[in-house]
Amino acid sequence: MLKEYKYIIVGAGIAGCSTAYFLSKYSDSILLIDRNCDLAQGASGAAGAFLSPLLGKPNKFKDLVTEAIKFSTKFYLENTPKDITNCGVVRIPKNQEDEDKFQSYKPYMDFEYEQMESGYYFDIGSQVNSYNICKVLAKDVEKLFKYEVTNIEKKDDSWIVNNKFKAKNLILTTGADISLIDEDYFNIRAVWGQKIDIYTSTKTTKNYHKECSLSHSTYIDEKNINLTSIGATHHRIDEDLKICNHCLNSFKNESSYSKQRAKEDCEKLISLANDIKVLEDVEVCDIKIGPRASSLDYFPMIGQLIDSKTTIEKYPHLVNGSHVKDEMLINFDNLYVLNGVGGRGYVLSPYLAKNLVENIINKSEIKAEIKVHRMFKRWVKKSKITK
Ligand SMILES: Cc1cc2nc3c(=O)[nH]c(=O)nc-3n(C[C@H](O)[C@H](O)[C@H](O)COP(=O)(O)OP(=O)(O)OC[C@H]3O[C@@H](n4cnc5c(N)ncnc54)[C@H](O)[C@@H]3O)c2cc1C
Numbered sequence: 001m002l003k004e005y006k007y008i009i010v011g012a013g014i015a016g017c018s019t020a021y022f023l024s025k026y027s028d029s030i031l032l033i034d035r036n037c038d039l040a041q042g043a044s045g046a047a048g049a050f051l052s053p054l055l056g057k058p059n060k061f062k063d064l065v066t067e068a069i070k071f072s073t074k075f076y077l078e079n080t081p082k083d084i085t086n087c088g089v090v091r092i093p094k095n096q097e098d099e100d101k102f103q104s105y106k107p108y109m110d111f112e113y114e115q116m117e118s119g120y121y122f123d124i125g126s127q128v129n130s131y132n133i134c135k136v137l138a139k140d141v142e143k144l145f146k147y148e149v150t151n152i153e154k155k156d157d158s159w160i161v162n163n164k165f166k167a168k169n170l171i172l173t174t175g176a177d178i179s180l181i182d183e184d185y186f187n188i189r190a191v192w193g194q195k196i197d198i199y200t201s202t203k204t205t206k207n208y209h210k211e212c213s214l215s216h217s218t219y220i221d222e223k224n225i226n227l228t229s230i231g232a233t234h235h236r237i238d239e240d241l242k243i244c245n246h247c248l249n250s251f252k253n254e255s256s257y258s259k260q261r262a263k264e265d266c267e268k269l270i271s272l273a274n275d276i277k278v279l280e281d282v283e284v285c286d287i288k289i290g291p292r293a294s295s296l297d298y299f300p301m302i303g304q305l306i307d308s309k310t311t312i313e314k315y316p317h318l319v320n321g322s323h324v325k326d327e328m329l330i331n332f333d334n335l336y337v338l339n340g341v342g343g344r345g346y347v348l349s350p351y352l353a354k355n356l357v358e359n360i361i362n363k364s365e366i367k368a369e370i371k372v373h374r375m376f377k378r379w380v381k382k383s384k385i386t387k
Helices: 014-023 060-079 096-108 130-137 245-251 259-274 308-314 316-320 342-362 373-386
Strands: 003-010 030-033 089-091 114-116 119-122 126-128 142-144 152-155 158-161 165-172 189-200 207-209 218-220 225-231 283-294 301-306 331-339
Touching: 003 014, 003 158, 014 030, 014 130, 014 165, 014 331, 014 342, 060 126, 060 130, 060 342, 130 342, 152 331, 165 342, 189 259, 189 342, 225 259, 245 283, 259 283, 283 342, 301 342, 301 373, 308 316, 308 373, 316 373, 331 342
Parallel strands: 003 030, 003 165, 030 142, 089 207, 165 331
Antiparallel strands: 089 119, 114 119, 152 158, 158 165, 189 225, 189 283, 218 225, 301 331
16 A cells, blocks of 8 residues: 655655645645655765855846845855854955956955955855755754655556555655666766865854855853864766765775765865864764765756657657747656756755755746756757767
8 A cells, every 4th residue: 555645745854845845835735754764864964054145246046146146145044044154254365366357356246245364255155054954944844864765657637656655746855876867868977075064273253165164163061162164176086976975984994985975175275264264173073975966057957857759759850950949748647756957955955955845835936047948958859969
């Protein structure tokens, strides 16, 4: 007998938890599944979880990040006030070229700033507690951990998950692991990275960003020391996407993510952080790693998945590069994704989840630049060349 839900969400990182939060306003029949033993054990557990503005000349990606950071900052302050520290961020140019760029961006700043120390202070900058945020967002939905989804299939008008669960709607928020999606146009690159927490006698009152991010510190009374995070490194490596932060357990167990890499990343991060502020009596107290899920054009991908085979069968001329209208694309009924949030998952996810849920429930439009459809359209046009 299949257990039935109205919605099943696969993946309990910030994308899945944000989706669970907005969906729970409409339904009490939601199951959130993850193969890890808890929430936020993939990329979401590794994030320094800084919310920092994107600087630059006007473009659609910057507009998206600006809209999302405004939305998410307000959202976290209202819904998870204990887990956001809105203490601002000082952006420090890393060299003269960077400083020149900053000067050229001045007419296009989306947020107030002032010159401070050797950089520019933006009071929009925040840091959130990644695990606690996910916990609060997913609190009202049923959760199933240590459960790997290996099979999804459509039967009648429902999605069957591992032949065990049945749901009218299935939402995949699986981050860098897109093995459940058998569609060539849906592509994600994993960009692995490491964040560390350190004890230091140096107090820091704001967040900083130069070549790495250094967080404000929290004073730990019983140790008479400050706790500070430093993030993050970037590696485009082919790694086992099932590695999670819990199973690493501070690298006590052997894992394919090499201890040598972790050690080198610690040294690198401490050295980059010292270039921002000299940190005294440093002791690394936690290491987290994770794969950022980056789309090919760096924009996120949300909405219904397109069934490429059925679409092309119905409109074979699409592969000759004909113009493709969204209405022509045939979706998999009630199969949705929220993915490709890259290095800004905590900035983008609440904003995107709100958009996705409004689309699912109220059929509201999703902007073209964040809709899955664009990936199919580009892919199908290219398939003419490769044919
Ligand atoms: C080192 C580092 C630092 C970062 N710093 C920041 C930052 O400062 N600010 C910021 O906004 N973002 C930051 N990010 C990016 C942010 O962490 C990601 O964008 C975000 O966590 C992605 O969330 P997600 O939910 O899409 O993916 P994930 O958190 O990876 O969640 C996906 C989940 O899906 C589960 N899953 C996958 N397949 C299956 C399956 N078949 N069955 C069951 N479960 C499955 C996985 O176990 C995983 O838990 C950082 C990332 C890294 C790695």
